[in-house]
Amino acid sequence: MAAPYDLNDGSVVVIIGSGAGGGTLGNELAQKGIDVVILEAGSRHEYEDFVNDEWASFGQLAWTDMRTTSGSWRVHKDFPNLPAWIVKAVGGSTTHWAGASLRFQEHEFKARTTYGHVAGANLLDWPITLAELAPWYDKAEAKLGVTLTNGLPGLPGNNNFKILKAGADKLGYKEVHTGRMAINSVQRDDRNACQQTGFCFQGCKWGAKWSTLYTEIPKGEATGRMEVRPNSHVLKIEHDASGKASGVVYVDKDGKQQRQKARIVAVAGNSIESPRLLLNSASSMFPDGLANSSGQVGRNYMRHMTASVYGVFDKPVHMYRGTTMAGIVQDEARHDDSRGFVAGYELETLSLGIPFMAAFLNPGGWGREFTTVLDSYTHMAGMWIVGEDMPQETNRVSLSGAVDQHGLPVANVHFDDHPNDIAMRNHAWAQGRAIYEAVGATRTLPTPPYPSTHNLGTNRMSARAQDGVVNQWGQTHDIGNLFISDGSQFTTGGAENPTLTIVALAIRQADYIAKEMSAKTI
Amino acid sequence: MTAHHDHHHHHPHPGGKAPAAISRRRFLQRSSEIAIGTAIAVTAGGTLLNSAEAWATEVKALKPETLRTLIAVARDIYPHDRIADRFYAIAVKSHDDTAATDEGHKALIETGIATLDTAAGAGGYLGMQWEADRVALLRTIDDTAFFQAVRGGLVVGLYNQPDVWTIFGYEGESYSKGGYIDRGFDDIDWI
Ligand SMILES: Cc1cc2nc3c(=O)[nH]c(=O)nc-3n(C[C@H](O)[C@H](O)[C@H](O)COP(=O)(O)OP(=O)(O)OC[C@H]3O[C@@H](n4cnc5c(N)ncnc54)[C@H](O)[C@@H]3O)c2cc1C
Ligand code: SF4
Numbered sequence: 001m002a003a004p005y006d007l008n009d010g011s012v013v014v015i016i017g018s019g020a021g022g023g024t025l026g027n028e029l030a031q032k033g034i035d036v037v038i039l040e041a042g043s044r045h046e047y048e049d050f051v052n053d054e055w056a057s058f059g060q061l062a063w064t065d066m067r068t069t070s071g072s073w074r075v076h077k078d079f080p081n082l083p084a085w086i087v088k089a090v091g092g093s094t095t096h097w098a099g100a101s102l103r104f105q106e107h108e109f110k111a112r113t114t115y116g117h118v119a120g121a122n123l124l125d126w127p128i129t130l131a132e133l134a135p136w137y138d139k140a141e142a143k144l145g146v147t148l149t150n151g152l153p154g155l156p157g158n159n160n161f162k163i164l165k166a167g168a169d170k171l172g173y174k175e176v177h178t179g180r181m182a183i184n185s186v187q188r189d190d191r192n193a194c195q196q197t198g199f200c201f202q203g204c205k206w207g208a209k210w211s212t213l214y215t216e217i218p219k220g221e222a223t224g225r226m227e228v229r230p231n232s233h234v235l236k237i238e239h240d241a242s243g244k245a246s247g248v249v250y251v252d253k254d255g256k257q258q259r260q261k262a263r264i265v266a267v268a269g270n271s272i273e274s275p276r277l278l279l280n281s282a283s284s285m286f287p288d289g290l291a292n293s294s295g296q297v298g299r300n301y302m303r304h305m306t307a308s309v310y311g312v313f314d315k316p317v318h319m320y321r322g323t324t325m326a327g328i329v330q331d332e333a334r335h336d337d338s339r340g341f342v343a344g345y346e347l348e349t350l351s352l353g354i355p356f357m358a359a360f361l362n363p364g365g366w367g368r369e370f371t372t373v374l375d376s377y378t379h380m381a382g383m384w385i386v387g388e389d390m391p392q393e394t395n396r397v398s399l400s401g402a403v404d405q406h407g408l409p410v411a412n413v414h415f416d417d418h419p420n421d422i423a424m425r426n427h428a429w430a431q432g433r434a435i436y437e438a439v440g441a442t443r444t445l446p447t448p449p450y451p452s453t454h455n456l457g458t459n460r461m462s463a464r465a466q467d468g469v470v471n472q473w474g475q476t477h478d479i480g481n482l483f484i485s486d487g488s489q490f491t492t493g494g495a496e497n498p499t500l501t502i503v504a505l506a507i508r509q510a511d512y513i514a515k516e517m518s519a520k521t522i
Numbered sequence: 523m524t525a526h527h528d529h530h531h532h533h534p535h536p537g538g539k540a541p542a543a544i545s546r547r548r549f550l551q552r553s554s555e556i557a558i559g560t561a562i563a564v565t566a567g568g569t570l571l572n573s574a575e576a577w578a579t580e581v582k583a584l585k586p587e588t589l590r591t592l593i594a595v596a597r598d599i600y601p602h603d604r605i606a607d608r609f610y611a612i613a614v615k616s617h618d619d620t621a622a623t624d625e626g627h628k629a630l631i632e633t634g635i636a637t638l639d640t641a642a643g644a645g646g647y648l649g650m651q652w653e654a655d656r657v658a659l660l661r662t663i664d665d666t667a668f669f670q671a672v673r674g675g676l677v678v679g680l681y682n683q684p685d686v687w688t689i690f691g692y693e694g695e696s697y698s699k700g701g702y703i704d705r706g707f708d709d710i711d712w713i
Contacts, residue, residue: 052695052696052697055678156707156708157708158708162713163710195700195701195702196701197697198701198702198707199697206701315712317710318691321696321705322707322708353687354681354687358681359677359678359681366599367599374602
């Protein structure tokens with residue numbers, strides 16, 4: 001059923017990456033009868049193969065090819081070659097993700113207008129509004145089966161949620177629930193309901209959590225219009241003499257270089273690899289990299305303002321039982337600069353097992369201050385903080401001096417917190433602590449950001465070509481048949497976990513590509 | 523031990539390299555749950571022997587005394603009073619394995635321990651009676667490559683042992699048991 005396409009077939013849409021953006025775009029195009037080849041650097045592991053074990057799963061799924069870091073962020077010191085915790089596998093980071101699926105708020109599409117001038121920030125309004133994206137958000141929520149939308153029940157609250165909820169209630173927070181989750185609260189889409197396994201980050205072995213691996217990809221393949229090639233790492237996008245994208249060069253599963261021709265190329269390698277690929281594709285016609293006339297490729301890297309708070313209690317919690325992130329407090333997500341910063345943040349339940357807790361609680365920490373926390377592991381509750389960070393031109397993915405296994409320069413990720421990020425994090429840490437203290441925590445711990453799970457903004461969307469890399473459809477300003485289909489399109493990050501927006505944009509982009517293809521404009 | 527347990531030691535550690543594989547089948551002759559400080563002896567044949575915990579291990583590249591001290595250093599870095607020495611021994615044994623093939627690593631560990639022993643004065647590191655004094659000494663070297671290699675290796679070497687998870691009450695794998703849907707995911711009764 002999965003269609004095999006010829007390397008010289010120049011009529012296909014080539015999509016690079018099979019995660020939230022690429023997997024969705026591929027299926028949407030295939031459903032419309034458009035021929036698609038998805039090239040995915042990672043292997044294909046079906047969900048029965050996932051492992052309920054943090055390091056083993058990391059070894060199976062995570063992107064561990066070389067990357068380098070710089071800047072004042074603590075990740076540079078603690079995890080110098082692991083700027084991001086994301087995936088290299090069919091399904092991309094939708095294998096690892098937790099499923100929190102929130103729409104952006106209206107004002108977040110107008111960050112520059114709403115927040116005004118913020119020194120050091122490269123803020124810009126999106127070229128689209130919430131109202132324009134709303135119909136595609138509807139489709140995305142229906143596709144993902146997001147709980148608390150379309151009449152789907154919420155997930156039941158686990159122990160970690162019950163602590164969060166009780167504390168949030170005491171503080172007077174009103175918008176507290178088990179989250180809008182792309183996790184089946186009932187059987188649907190031929191997939192199981194959540195069994196509260198508690199290994200959402202390790203790939204859901206029940207298939208209850210949406211991942212392109214076992215939804216979009218097999219559905220696209222079933223049309224006979226889509227081929228997914230795993231273990232196919234794209235090195236370079238090529239163009240013809242007129243400056244249009246003509247195909248890609250990749251290393252196949254046997255280590256051989258291949259050239260796949262293309263009518264359209266869509267880049268969905270996540271916000272570190274996507275700009276790296278454009279930069280590594282520099283040519284004499286485009287010496288600064290493809291689609292980079294603005295100089296913005298790789299810039300404005302955002303990772304969300306993140307952190308965690310753990311509370312230790314005198315009685316047992318067992319936070320690791322059940323859904324990893326099904327619990328949220330949304331009251332702080334509003335923009336209210338009386339708090340001392342612009343934009344807002346969400347508080348979401350989070351649990352790590354012992355192996356990851358040891359690695360991420362306080363990287364580099366040791367002694368009894370550290371070990372007494374782990375001694376109380378069963379008595380801990382945890383929450384993750386995720387808020388809007390400021391885009392800064394100097395926060396940047398660029399080509400490093402180091403090279404990868406294919407001899408190409410790897411990505412260097414440079415990041416410094418903006419003062420607004422720091423003010424917001426301090427506020428969120430204090431609120432998180434207050435929530436746990438309100439229900440009797442005997443100890444609370446502020447935990448620094450982990451390697452980035454949300455990676456955004458490095459090929460940003462802009463109305464004017466000089467301000468960004470792509471237009472409102474994700475089409476590059478410079479090359480009409482070259483698209484960006486992942487979170488690197490984000491003009492700004494919003495306070496919300498990004499994937500629902502990535503999916504909505506991909507569905508919308510598929511509609512646009514189909515329309516333009518039939519109009520023969522691309 | 524099952525294959526499932528063996529593979530825990532092969533996965534990359536984000537901060538550096540993963541500890542080398544350790545076969546606990548070879549390493550642990552017998553085991554018990556009793557922790558008795560640093561009651562480890564070096565036999566005439568150069569084997570480490572903990573009779574209270576009833577285990578022994580061959581030391582292949584490092585000096586036996588070095589590995590013995592390393593076990594004590596490991597406990598002082600990540601002290602858990604309910605975790606027996608054998609788990610710390612498993613966690614640092616990878617340094618002996620690495621030292622067998624990597625002269626640089628061997629020198630790092632031997633020199634690091636020798637420096638600690640010298641700084642500790644007569645009786646060396648193991649001669650220091652109290653944890654507080656040993657920890658104070660470790661604080662003075664915690665930015666060295668030696669200390670960071672030992673500490674970094676422990677993050678995975680110690681905390682990725684399923685038998686250690688049990689001591690902390692972490693239940694690990696749950697899929698084969700049907701998840702927690704009927705096993706207490708929402709059983710909190712005090713909130
Ligand atoms: C632990 C974790 C928890 C998360 N939880 C949430 C959550 O609750 N809610 C939420 O909204 N988001 C969450 N996220 C983030 C979410 O996973 C990402 O936002 C989303 O998957 C990004 O989609 P993408 O298409 O941009 O990239 P990805 O899904 O990462 O897919 C990119 C794919 O491209 C491939 N690729 C890269 N370069 C190349 C190349 N040169 N050639 C071929 N293939 C290439 C990669 O191997 C990868 O498979 C989480 C992420 C992690 C890691
Ligand atoms: S808790 Fe639910 S969604 Fe998460 S891994 Fe288990 S079954 Fe899947």
